[in-house]
Amino acid sequence: MQISPILAALRYHKAGVVLIAMQIALTLAIVCNAMFIIHQRLVRMDKPSGVEESGLLVVKNEWAGKPATGQIASLMAADLDTLRKMPGVANVYATNTYPLSNGGFANGIGHSPDKRNYVSVTAVYFSDENTLSTLGLKLVEGRNFNADEINGLGDNDKIAPAVIIVTRELARRLYPDGSALGKTAYISNEPSIIIGIVDRLQIPWVDNSMARWADCSTLLPFRNLVTITHYLIRTQPEEIEDVATRVRATLYATQRLRVIRPKDGVKTFAQVRAAAYKSDRGMAILMGVISVILVATTAAGIVGLASFWVGQRRKQIGVRRALGATRQDILGYFLTENLLICMAGVVLGGLLAIGLNLWLMKQFEMERIAPGYVLAGVAMLLLLGQCAVFAPAWRASHVPPVEATRSV
Amino acid sequence: MLGYYLDLALRSLKRSPGLTTLMILIVGFGVAASMTSYSVFRAVSGDPIPWKSSRLFVPQIDMWGPKGRRDGTNNNEPPDAMDYTDAVAMMREHRAKYQSAMYRVSPSIVPPDASKHPINVGGHAVYSEFFPMLDVPFKFGNAWGADSDAQRAAVIVISDKLNQKLFGGANSIGKTVNIDGKDYRVTGVLDNWSPKPVFYDVVNTGGFTTGQEDVFLPFTRAIDVGMPNDGNTNCAEIPKGSGFVGLQQSSCIWISYMAELDDKAAASAYKDYLDGYFRDQKAAGRFDWPVNNRLRDLPAWLDSEHVVPSDTKISLMVALGLLVACLVNTAGLLLAKFLRRSSEIGVRRALGAPRMAIYMQFLIEAGMVGLTGGVLGLMLTWVGVRCVSWVLPKEIASLAHVDLALLMLTLAVAVLATMLAGLYPTFRASRVQPALQLKTN
Numbered sequence: 001m002q003i004s005p006i007l008a009a010l011r012y013h014k015a016g017v018v019l020i021a022m023q024i025a026l027t028l029a030i031v032c033n034a035m036f037i038i039h040q041r042l043v044r045m046d047k048p049s050g051v052e053e054s055g056l057l058v059v060k061n062e063w064a065g066k067p068a069t070g071q072i073a074s075l076m077a078a079d080l081d082t083l084r085k086m087p088g089v090a091n092v093y094a095t096n097t098y099p100l101s102n103g104g105f106a107n108g109i110g111h112s113p114d115k116r117n118y119v120s121v122t123a124v125y126f127s128d129e130n131t132l133s134t135l136g137l138k139l140v141e142g143r144n145f146n147a148d149e150i151n152g153l154g155d156n157d158k159i160a161p162a163v164i165i166v167t168r169e170l171a172r173r174l175y176p177d178g179s180a181l182g183k184t185a186y187i188s189n190e191p192s193i194i195i196g197i198v199d200r201l202q203i204p205w206v207d208n209s210m211a212r213w214a215d216c217s218t219l220l221p222f223r224n225l226v227t228i229t230h231y232l233i234r235t236q237p238e239e240i241e242d243v244a245t246r247v248r249a250t251l252y253a254t255q256r257l258r259v260i261r262p263k264d265g266v267k268t269f270a271q272v273r274a275a276a277y278k279s280d281r282g283m284a285i286l287m288g289v290i291s292v293i294l295v296a297t298t299a300a301g302i303v304g305l306a307s308f309w310v311g312q313r314r315k316q317i318g319v320r321r322a323l324g325a326t327r328q329d330i331l332g333y334f335l336t337e338n339l340l341i342c343m344a345g346v347v348l349g350g351l352l353a354i355g356l357n358l359w360l361m362k363q364f365e366m367e368r369i370a371p372g373y374v375l376a377g378v379a380m381l382l383l384l385g386q387c388a389v390f391a392p393a394w395r396a397s398h399v400p401p402v403e404a405t406r407s408v
Numbered sequence: 409m410l411g412y413y414l415d416l417a418l419r420s421l422k423r424s425p426g427l428t429t430l431m432i433l434i435v436g437f438g439v440a441a442s443m444t445s446y447s448v449f450r451a452v453s454g455d456p457i458p459w460k461s462s463r464l465f466v467p468q469i470d471m472w473g474p475k476g477r478r479d480g481t482n483n484n485e486p487p488d489a490m491d492y493t494d495a496v497a498m499m500r501e502h503r504a505k506y507q508s509a510m511y512r513v514s515p516s517i518v519p520p521d522a523s524k525h526p527i528n529v530g531g532h533a534v535y536s537e538f539f540p541m542l543d544v545p546f547k548f549g550n551a552w553g554a555d556s557d558a559q560r561a562a563v564i565v566i567s568d569k570l571n572q573k574l575f576g577g578a579n580s581i582g583k584t585v586n587i588d589g590k591d592y593r594v595t596g597v598l599d600n601w602s603p604k605p606v607f608y609d610v611v612n613t614g615g616f617t618t619g620q621e622d623v624f625l626p627f628t629r630a631i632d633v634g635m636p637n638d639g640n641t642n643c644a645e646i647p648k649g650s651g652f653v654g655l656q657q658s659s660c661i662w663i664s665y666m667a668e669l670d671d672k673a674a675a676s677a678y679k680d681y682l683d684g685y686f687r688d689q690k691a692a693g694r695f696d697w698p699v700n701n702r703l704r705d706l707p708a709w710l711d712s713e714h715v716v717p718s719d720t721k722i723s724l725m726v727a728l729g730l731l732v733a734c735l736v737n738t739a740g741l742l743l744a745k746f747l748r749r750s751s752e753i754g755v756r757r758a759l760g761a762p763r764m765a766i767y768m769q770f771l772i773e774a775g776m777v778g779l780t781g782g783v784l785g786l787m788l789t790w791v792g793v794r795c796v797s798w799v800l801p802k803e804i805a806s807l808a809h810v811d812l813a814l815l816m817l818t819l820a821v822a823v824l825a826t827m828l829a830g831l832y833p834t835f836r837a838s839r840v841q842p843a844l845q846l847k848t849n
Contacts, residue, residue, distance in 0.1 A: 015743055015836065016740055019736055019740035019743065020740060023733060023736045026732060026736060027733055029729070030726060030729045030730065034726060037722070062516060062528050063516075064518055064526030064528075065516070065518055065588060066515075066588035155636055155651065156636075156650060156652055156654055157650045157651065159646075188646055226636070227636070252525065256525065256526075257518070259516050259525065259526050261528065278801050279717070279719060281799070282800045282801070283719050283722075283799075285798075286445075286723055286799055289441075290441055290727060293437050293438075294733055297437065297438070297737055298737065300430050300433075300434065300737075301740055301741065305740050305744050308744035308745075309744075312747075312748070356729075360722065363718075364718040364721070364722060365718075
C-alpha cells in the first residue's frame with residue numbers, strides 16, 4: 001500500500017481530517033484518565049478490612065436521659081449479656097467505632113510521651129477480650145486481652161492503656177528492625193506494652209487523605225462508657241437476617257430509655273461496606289458511562305464522515321477500479337487512510353492524556369497515570385477506528401467500475 | 409425568509425435521516441452528561457447565603473504553632489477550629505457586630521408520652537447572636553435574648569420538623585422539651601431552614617450531611633450541663649485534666665466560630681484585634697511562635713475547607729470534555745453534510761443569493777439540530793438527575809434537582825454549542841465557488 005497518494009488526497013479535506021484527529025485525541029485523553037480513575041477506585045474498594053465480614057452485624061445504641069458513667073457500665077454489661085444469649089449470636093463486644101464506619105478518633109503513636117513527636121497516626125479501637133473473635137481478626141503474634149485487663153472509660157477520661165494490640169503494619173513502623181511484641185509504645189503520655197499483633201485491621205476512614213496509614217490500627221482494652229455505643233455482633237452467617245430483625249426489639253425490651261434508629265440503627269457489615277465506598281463506586285460508574293458515550297460517539301463520527309467521503313469519491317473509486325485496482329486495494333486504501341488519521345490523533349491524544357493527568361494531579365492530588373493506560377487506550381482507539389471505518393470502506397470496495405463512466 | 413430557511417433545513421435534514429439522527433443523539437448525550445454533572449456541581453458549590461456571605465468571617469488562631477501541623481498536609485495553615493479558652497475569650501471581648509462560638513451536640517429527647525421511644529436529635533449549641541447573624545427565619549417566636557446566654561437559661565429553638573414530631577406542628581412557644589432529663593422552654597420554631605452546605609460548621613459536618621439540625625440551645629447552658637461534643641475533637645497534646653472540664657481546659661479544638669463584619673474597615677480592625685489577642689497571649693507565655701492567624705470570609709473559608717468534593721469537580725471536568733468531543737464530532741458531520749450540497753449552494757449563489765443568505769440558511773439548519781438535540785438532552789438530563797442517587801452519596805445526590813433554570817440552560821447550551829460547531833462548516837459552505845459547481849454538473 002502506497003502512503004503518498006493517500007496523504008496527497010487527504011490534503012483536499014483537511015478540515016475533516018483535523019476534526020477526526022481532534023476527536024480521537026480528546027477521546028483518548030478522557031478515556032485513559034477515566035479508566036485510570038476507575039481502576040484506582042476499584043483497587044480502593046477491594047482493600048481487605050481484615051475483618052471477617054459475612055455474618056457481622058452492627059448496632060448503634062444511644063442512651064437517653066444522660067445516665068452517669070457508672071450506670072452506663074451496668075446497662076452495657078446487661079446489653080452484652082442479653083445479646084450473647086440471643087439465638088444465632090456467636091459473640092459480641094461494645095466499641096466506639098469499627099472499620100469503614102467513617103467515624104472515630106485517631107491518635108499519634110510513637111516512642112516518647114511528647115504527642116508532637118510521633119511515628120505514625122493510628123486509629124483507636126476500644127476493645128475487650130471478645131473483639132478478636134467477634135471481628136474474626138487473625139492474631140499473628142502474642143496474645144489476646146484478658147478479661148481482667150479491660151477497664152471502663154468515661155467521657156473524655158484520660159486514655160492510658162497498660163497494654164495494647166497493634167496491626168502488623170503499625171508494629172513494623174514502630175519497630176522496623178525486629179518484633180514489636182513485648183516492647184513499649186506511647187499512645188498516651190504513659191507507656192503501653194504491645195502484647196499482641198494482628199495481621200490486618202483497616203482504619204474507620206476510607207478517605208484518600210488517610211490512605212498512608214490505612215492499616216495502622218490499635219486496639220485498646222477499654223469499654224467506652226459514653227452515651228453512644230456500637231455493638232458488633234458475630235452471628236452464624238445464615239442467621240444474620242433473622243438476628244438483624246429481632247435485635248432492636250430485644251434490646252428495647254430490656255431497657256426503654258435508648259435510641260436505636262429504625263432506619264439505620266442496625267446494619268449488616270455488607271451495608272456498612274456499601275455505604276463506605278458508595279462515592280467510589282459512583283465515581284467508577286460515572287466514569288464508565290462517560291467513557292462508553294464518548295467511545296460510541298467517536299465511532300459514530302468516524303462512520304459518518306467516512307461514509308460521506310466514500311459517497312463523495314464514488315467517481316474516483318470507479319476510475320481506480322476501471323484502471324485495475326482490486327476490491328482489496330480500495331478497502332486497504334480507506335483502512336490505511338483511517339489508520340493515518342487515527343495515528344495523528346493518538347499522538348496528540350497521548351500528550352493530552354498526560355497533560356490532563358498532570359492537571360488532575362495538581363488540582364486533586366491524583367496519582368500519576370501508568371503508561372500502560374495510555375498504550376492500551378492508543379491500541380483501543382486504533383482498533384476502534386479500523387472497526388468503524390470498515391463498513392464504509394467495504395461499501396467503497398463494492399463501487400462498480402462502471403461508476404467511472406457516469407456523468408463525466 | 410426565516411420560514412423559508414426553516415423549510416429548507418427541514419427538507420435537508422429529512423433527506424439524510426441517519427446522519428441527522430446521529431447528530432441529534434450526539435448533541436443530546438453530550439449535553440445531558442454535562443448538564444447532569446453540572447446540576448450536582450451547582451448543588452454543592454452554591455453560595456448558601458449569597459446576600460451576606462461576604463460579610464461573614466471565620467477567624468482562625470494559631471494556638472498550636474508550627475509543631476502542631478498534622479502530617480504537613482495543611483502546610484502552614486493554623487487549626488481550623490478553636491479551643492474553649494480562645495472561643496470564650498473572643499465571645500467575652502465581643503469585637504464584631506454579631507458573633508457566635510458553636511459546637512455540635514446530639515442529645516436525646518424523651519417524649520412526655522411514656523409509650524414512645526426517646527428520639528435522638530442533632531443540633532448546635534450557639535449564642536443568641538447566631539440567629540440574627542445568619543438571618544435564620546422563624547415560623548413561631550424568636551431567638552432567645554442575650555440575657556439567656558448570660559444566665560445559662562434552659563431555652564431552646566427547634567426545627568419545624570421536630571415541632572411537627574413533638575407538638576403536631578402547633579405553635580409551641582413556651583412549651584417545654586425534655587432533653588437529657590431536663591426541661592427546656594421553646595422560644596422559637598425555625599421556618600424550614602437547612603442551608604447546604606452547613607456553612608456555619610463545615611468542620612464538623614463536612615458541609616454536606618444527612619444529619620438534621622433539630623435543636624439549637626445556648627452554648628453557655630450546654631457547657632454548664634456538660635452536654636458532650638458530637639463533632640470532631642482534635643488534640644495536639646493529651647488533655648491534662650479528665651472529663652468535659654479537662655477538655656475545656658485543654659488546647660484541643662472542637663468549637664467553630666463565626667463573626668459578622670459589615671465592611672472592609674471592620675474586617676481589618678477585627679484582624680488587628682485577632683493578632684493583638686495572639687500577641688497578648690504570647691506575652692502571657694502561652695505561645696512562643698510568630699503570629700499566624702487567618703480571617704477568611706465565607707466563600708474563601710468554604711474553598712479552603714474543600715467543601716466541594718473533588719469527585720464532583722472531576723466529574724464536571726470530564727463531562728465538559730465529553731461535550732467538547734461531541735461538538736467536534738458534530739462539526740465534522742455538519743461539514744460533511746453541508747459540503748455534500750455544494751451544487752445546491754452553487755445554484756443559489758448563481759441566482760443571486762449573497763454569502764449572508766448562505767450563512768443564515770446553514771446556521772439555522774445547525775440550530776435546528778441543536779434544538780432537537782437539546783430537547784433530547786433535556787429528557788436525558790431529567791433521567792440523569794433522577795439517577796444520580798444511585799451513584800452519589802445520599803447527602804449530595806438529594807441536593808441535585810431539575811429546575812427551570814437548568815432546563816433553559818440545557819436548551820441554550822445545546823443550541824449555542826451546535827451553532828458554534830456549525831460555524832466552520834457554514835463558513836466553508838459560503839465559500840463554495842458557484843461557477844465551479846455549475847460546471848461539474
